[in-house]
Amino acid sequence: NAGVTQTPKFRVLKTGQSMTLLCAQDMNHEYMYWYRQDPGMGLRLIHYSVGEGTTAKGEVPDGYNVSRLKKQNFLLGLESAAPSQTSVYFCASSSRLAGDEQFFGPGTRLTVL
């Protein structure tokens, strides 16, 4: 049981490049989330999903897109990366049956030059 995994762990992009971050969970959770964490800002919700095929905007969605084609996977895309998107990205999942706590992945450290 791996929990929540994220790929890749580190990435450096140039401004304007695109990339996709992959999140996978093996706990059969309905809900999945993408957060970004910046120094002094805590965690901010980018997008979330309440089930396969559904996504919704969080607090800071601009510049990001997401897809949830399979229940266990949640993808975060950056179509044209900007230096302001330099951050640590965390994926999380949860289930009402599990008591509402969220389970986090190890994070992806992204630098945009």
Place this chain on the structure above:
Amino acid sequence: SQQGEEDPQALSIQEGENATMNCSYKTSINNLQWYRQNSGRGLVHLILIRSNEREKHSGRLRVTLDTSKKSSSLLITASRAADTASYFCATAGLNSGGSNYKLTFGKGTLLTVNP
């Protein structure tokens, strides 16, 4: 905007002492949760307290919730060097589309426990 605000921003104590962190929030909640983050790692859930509860214990952790003051505190007793981490409170609001699956995190308290 951030819902929870932790206080203090940083706390340094000696091993064996107790550590108390506070969290204030602005709107009505369904539950409040505390998470720990070790440097460079993901967040780990510590404890959840529901809006109709006033106090909860888990091992060396004690959480209180005062909904009239919109505040919570996390007490870690007999601290250890391994407790060194950032601690975040997170609130699940009542207006999250009828569900409490969305959390809003505070900025965290950095706890340093010196051996």
